[in-house]
Amino acid sequence: MVVSLFGLALPASAQDGGPYYVVQSGDTLSSIASRFNISVDDLMNANNLADSNIFAGQQLVIPGLEGVSGVLDTALVNFGDSYRSLMRRTQIAPDLFRKLNRIISPTEFYVGASMIIPQQADALTYASMSPKAGESTLEMAVRNNTDEWSVSTLNDLSGPWAGLPGDTLYAPGTGSGQPASGLPPAFESASIPYLPLKQGGTGEIIVKTQPGVTLGGVLVDHPLHFFPMDDGRQVALQGVYALLDPGLYPLRIDATLPDGTTQSYEQMVIVVSGNYPDDPLLYVDPATIDPAATGPELDQLTLITTPANPEKYWNGDFISPAIQYADSTYFTSRYGNRRTYIGQGTDLTVDGFHTGLDFGGGTGLPITAPAAGRVVFASFWTVRGNATVIDHGWGVYSGFWHQSEFQVQVGDMVEQGQVIGLVGGTGRITGPHLHWELWVNGVQVDPLDWLNQSYP
Numbered sequence: 001m002v003v004s005l006f007g008l009a010l011p012a013s014a015q016d017g018g019p020y021y022v023v024q025s026g027d028t029l030s031s032i033a034s035r036f037n038i039s040v041d042d043l044m045n046a047n048n049l050a051d052s053n054i055f056a057g058q059q060l061v062i063p064g065l066e067g068v069s070g071v072l073d074t075a076l077v078n079f080g081d082s083y084r085s086l087m088r089r090t091q092i093a094p095d096l097f098r099k100l101n102r103i104i105s106p107t108e109f110y111v112g113a114s115m116i117i118p119q120q121a122d123a124l125t126y127a128s129m130s131p132k133a134g135e136s137t138l139e140m141a142v143r144n145n146t147d148e149w150s151v152s153t154l155n156d157l158s159g160p161w162a163g164l165p166g167d168t169l170y171a172p173g174t175g176s177g178q179p180a181s182g183l184p185p186a187f188e189s190a191s192i193p194y195l196p197l198k199q200g201g202t203g204e205i206i207v208k209t210q211p212g213v214t215l216g217g218v219l220v221d222h223p224l225h226f227f228p229m230d231d232g233r234q235v236a237l238q239g240v241y242a243l244l245d246p247g248l249y250p251l252r253i254d255a256t257l258p259d260g261t262t263q264s265y266e267q268m269v270i271v272v273s274g275n276y277p278d279d280p281l282l283y284v285d286p287a288t289i290d291p292a293a294t295g296p297e298l299d300q301l302t303l304i305t306t307p308a309n310p311e312k313y314w315n316g317d318f319i320s321p322a323i324q325y326a327d328s329t330y331f332t333s334r335y336g337n338r339r340t341y342i343g344q345g346t347d348l349t350v351d352g353f354h355t356g357l358d359f360g361g362g363t364g365l366p367i368t369a370p371a372a373g374r375v376v377f378a379s380f381w382t383v384r385g386n387a388t389v390i391d392h393g394w395g396v397y398s399g400f401w402h403q404s405e406f407q408v409q410v411g412d413m414v415e416q417g418q419v420i421g422l423v424g425g426t427g428r429i430t431g432p433h434l435h436w437e438l439w440v441n442g443v444q445v446d447p448l449d450w451l452n453q454s455y456p
Helices: 029-035 040-046 083-090 094-101 137-143 148-154 291-304 323-328 447-452
Strands: 002-005 008-011 020-022 059-061 071-076 114-119 126-129 169-172 187-191 202-209 214-219 234-239 247-256 262-272 282-284 331-333 338-343 349-353 357-359 366-368 373-381 385-393 396-403 419-422 434-440 443-445
Touching: 029 040, 040 059, 083 094, 094 114, 137 148, 148 169, 187 247, 187 262, 202 214, 202 247, 214 234, 234 434, 234 443, 291 373, 323 366, 373 396, 385 419, 396 419, 434 447, 443 447
Parallel strands: 020 071, 282 338
Antiparallel strands: 002 008, 020 059, 071 114, 126 169, 187 202, 202 234, 214 247, 247 262, 331 357, 338 349, 357 434, 366 419, 373 385, 385 396, 396 434, 434 443
């Protein structure tokens, strides 16, 4: 017997609970078959498909997964989702989870990894708990309104005596509707909204803690600075260096409790390529790529953009600094493009990347503040020409290079959309243009990300 779903004939097993996979944009039969380690023919036969045409939202039964029901959901591993805690929280059999995801080792379980997890419509909600030092499993269970044997069974402990201080355990039916994680009890939740992290991207780490907890931590090798949000959560923003090799890097969050004790959680996070293209060779004044000039200038800029001001000046979305002449401009070069500079008439060459976003336009066009902030630099640099730097707060800074004229000075408070300078051709340029650079906690990031989405 078959039933009609999305206009297609599907086997009765789909309406009986699956297991089935919901087709995502960009999926093909071949990619889905490969993901579940089955043949395309078996996938087509299980779903009565006459050809390989599929579409986003379509439900496909996955054969060969006896004992599994529900939707096979694709989810990205987020911070706090450890291999052990996921097994405990979802009650997925480890053998089944490894089969679905072809996991060889729990070390493959990192933030940003894509995993397949069976979702049940009637799944229980779980709350996390952790034995305190010197506390028995019974005492912990009573404190959390449950019983020690349920905790032992759910968490696959050999007995109530096997709970260890700091270990994250679960109890059914006591959750608040939010998914529990493997985080220590000082943390109520933690997430990174935009995954996976990419070269040149902005990592946004949002954490909710127990009352009175202060946070710190490290992403890759940069200390994190957390700031309070209006809803009681805390957030840290961290740029990812555009030339950082793709791979796995550490993310650690440290919680200091009111009594001075600390709890930490560390997990590897994947950084993927930004897929940045190569720009044509650029022939420039050799003085603008001379390390004697470029080194001290970059050191000064880094020093200016390092402090993480606890006051947040911006609110909502950033806007284009070329918004007043948007109808006549275009991007002449994007952030992250790989570049080689050649000193005219010399053998001097410098390899690097484009650290900002370039807008075309002639000398004298107005440059506007993309967000509110305080001017912390407005002067001439050899490489960047007439340059203005605005502190937006929380470790976020905008830089505007190559100006023909300043319209603000150090100490000025500026509003979003206010004219702060005029487009020019000063410094290392091949023609007049606006270069907008965005720094997040000491690292240049892609400004387009900040035009396309809100942080935090």
